[in-house]
Structure formats: structure tokens, C-alpha cells
Amino acid sequence: MDIDPVTGQPATNAKPNPLISSPAEDSRGVYSPDETRLAFNSDRDGNMTIWIRDVKSGREWPVTSTSDQTGLAGDYQPSWSPDGKSITFFSYRSHQGDADIFLINLDEDGQPLTPDPTRLTQHESMDT
Numbered sequence: 001m002d003i004d005p006v007t008g009q010p011a012t013n014a015k016p017n018p019l020i021s022s023p024a025e026d027s028r029g030v031y032s033p034d035e036t037r038l039a040f041n042s043d044r045d046g047n048m049t050i051w052i053r054d055v056k057s058g059r060e061w062p063v064t065s066t067s068d069q070t071g072l073a074g075d076y077q078p079s080w081s082p083d084g085k086s087i088t089f090f091s092y093r094s095h096q097g098d099a100d101i102f103l104i105n106l107d108e109d110g111q112p113l114t115p116d117p118t119r120l121t122q123h124e125s126m127d128t
Helices: none
Strands: 026-031 037-042 049-054 060-062 075-080 086-091 100-105
Touching: 026 075, 037 075, 049 075
Parallel strands: none
Antiparallel strands: 026 037, 037 049, 049 060, 075 086, 086 100
């Protein structure tokens, strides 16, 4: 019998179920403070943007978007506010090789309150 080195319990051969499964590149998932939603990066629309997944229902929706068609812009590394009402992330929206930090406020259903996030930093160097 194999023993799981982390738990010390008998190991199972069960394969983990992926929480997110799509043909896109999905990464950097982080749970909301109440653990009901998962914010993550995805390139489902051609650019890396921030998406949310409702853990219970499995419904997924984008919370950021970029109109950039060059593939150079992108939104990365979502981070929830302690109250779960907003997400910060860094983005290469300026196309100048530097990343700035942005904030998107969400309604009680996890939908963006405005179509465009608020830029929190604007420097010539990378802010992450």
C-alpha cells in the first residue's frame, strides 16, 4: 500500500478533476475571500484577460477585455480585495513594454461595474 507523503494516509490513484477545462490557456487562479469564485487569466478572446468562475455553478465570464489585436496587451495575476468587491491585476495595455496596476470593481454578482478598469499606477517601469 502506498502512503501519501503529505497526509500520511493511504494514497489513492484518483486523478484530480480540473476546476477549469478549456482549450485556451487558463492560469493563475485565485479564490475570492469567501471561496465562492475563482479569478483567473485566460486567452479565450485572443488576449490574456481576467475571468471569473462561479465555483458552485461552473459559470464563467470575462471581467476585463482588450481591443488589442496584436497580442501584445494582456491582463495578468488577478488578486481579490479582502471584501471580494474588486480585483487588482497588472496589464501591458500601454504597449510601451511596462506594466501598470489596474483595479476593476465588481457588483454583487461578480460583474464589472464599469467596462474599463481604473489605472492605479503609471510609471515608465514595470509595476507588479
